[in-house]
Amino acid sequence: MHDKTTCPICKVTKARPILYSRRLPTGYVFRVSCCVDCGYAFQDSITPEQYHLMNTTYLQYSSAMATQEIETTDLYKQAGLQMEFIDRLRPIPNGGRVLDIGCGEGVLLAYCKEIGIIADGVEPSLSHTAIAETRTDGAVYPMFFEDPRLEIDGYQLITLRHVLEHVMDIHGFLDKVRQSLSTDGVVYIELPDSLCPSVFIAPYFVPEHISYFTAASLKRLLSQHGFTVIRMETFRDNPQGTMNYPVIRVLAKKHETKPIFLMGGPIEYIDLVDTFDKYFTDRRRLLDDLDKKLRSNNFDRGFWVFGAGYHSEILFAEMPEWLGDVVGFIDNDVSKHGKTFLGKLVCPPSVGNEIRVDRILLSSIHEKEILNGLMNLDWTSDTVILSIY
Numbered sequence: 284m285h286d287k288t289t290c291p292i293c294k295v296t297k298a299r300p301i302l303y304s305r306r307l308p309t310g311y312v313f314r315v316s317c318c319v320d321c322g323y324a325f326q327d328s329i330t331p332e333q334y335h336l337m338n339t340t341y342l343q344y345s346s347a348m349a350t351q352e353i354e355t356t357d358l359y360k361q362a363g364l365q366m367e368f369i370d371r372l373r374p375i376p377n378g379g380r381v382l383d384i385g386c387g388e389g390v391l392l393a394y395c396k397e398i399g400i401i402a403d404g405v406e407p408s409l410s411h412t413a414i415a416e417t418r419t420d421g422a423v424y425p426m427f428f429e430d431p432r433l434e435i436d437g438y439q440l441i442t443l444r445h446v447l448e449h450v451m452d453i454h455g456f457l458d459k460v461r462q463s464l465s466t467d468g469v470v471y472i473e474l475p476d477s478l479c480p481s482v483f484i485a486p487y488f489v490p491e492h493i494s495y496f497t498a499a500s501l502k503r504l505l506s507q508h509g510f511t512v513i514r515m516e517t518f519r520d521n522p523q524g525t526m527n528y529p530v531i532r533v534l535a536k537k538h539e540t541k542p543i544f545l546m547g548g549p550i551e552y553i554d555l556v557d558t559f560d561k562y563f564t565d566r567r568r569l570l571d572d573l574d575k576k577l578r579s580n581n582f583d584r585g586f587w588v589f590g591a592g593y594h595s596e597i598l599f600a601e602m603p604e605w606l607g608d609v610v611g612f613i614d615n616d617v618s619k620h621g622k623t624f625l626g627k628l629v630c631p632p633s634v635g636n637e638i639r640v641d642r643i644l645l646s647s648i649h650e651k652e653i654l655n656g657l658m659n660l661d662w663t664s665d666t667v668i669l670s671i672y
């Protein structure tokens with residue numbers, strides 16, 4: 284467990300709480316503190332038991348797009364952009380080995396296969412692992428990277444795409460990444476930019492995100508673990524078109540000299556506090572606007588919510604008054620059908636043809652896929668589809 288007053292990176296200075304969450308329906312309350320000296324922000328109240336519970340949810344991740352042609356997905360395009368970025372700076376040598384940690388359904392592995400690179404993956408969800416295995420000639424390890432049973436090394440490239448911010452023991456994790464790389468190996472990291480959290484996507488301040496990095500704090504952490512940044516970029520205005528929210532991406536190489544510790548400063552701390560304040564004001568405004576649209580004309584039949592998952596759990600913690608008007612939840616995941624979620628029945632998409640409503644609220648991180656799916660259904664033409672994005 285993170286000490287409540289000690290920064291996990293600096294070890295010595297005091298970190299101050301800068302954010303408290305609302306209680307989620309599961310009873311989880313979380314707190315984010317920020318180190319005044321180095322600007323690293325992190326959940327300081329999470330217990331090992333809560334972390335373990337969250338890891339259990341990763342095991343249950345199931346497919347949102349297994350049946351789709353993978354090459355047409357935004358995730359595949361993203362993987363292509365990520366690999367092109369790496370290739371421009373540090374081309375993978377012939378026969379070079381790649382490891383994608385948190386490989387999900389193997390989208391990056393599939394891209395690598397397409398360009399003639401054999402890539403391995405590590406993924407805790409068995410459902411994801413089974414799909415990922417079909418998309419690579421490499422190995423897919425069905426476990427967490429931190430698992431001591433996993434002993435692998437010699438990789439020229441290790442990719443951590445939206446993984447590091449979920450990890451509790453960032454030091455042990457990065458040490459293992461370093462050990463798993465060849466001497467000339469590089470690590471690619473992509474994660475949300477905490478100086479620019481987007482209010483338009485699945486809530487950013489969530490229990491799953493243990494660390495809230497800025498480019499500066501990530502760079503400091505990497506130097507501490509013997510990595511030199513080759514290139515670091517932040518995308519605040521989403522120029523790539525396929526990124527869901529502003530991200531930092533960095534390519535770093537192992538260096539042989541002893542780790543360097545770079546200090547941050549109070550300015551970064553103040554920036555983060557301002558950013559977090561603004562985030563909550565903007566998000567509240569967004570939800571109030573959505574509330575008006577939801578409750579405008581013809582609201583007597585209530586509304587369906589598409590997405591019976593984590594996104595909805597957080598949404599309804601913020602907008603509990605909506606629940607009374609929810610007819611039920613719709614989800615593509617067949618394993619959820621017939622069960623209850625937040626006290627309402629979860630149904631397949633076809634239910635929309637049987638029980639008509641005037642509004643459907645999309646509440647998922649897979650909104651684009653859902654929207655495409657909805658277009659193929661025979662919903663009434665006057666149904667208004669509202670998106671939380």
Ligand SMILES: [Zn+2]
Pocket residue numbers: 290291292293294296318319320321322323
């Ligand atoms: Zn610190």
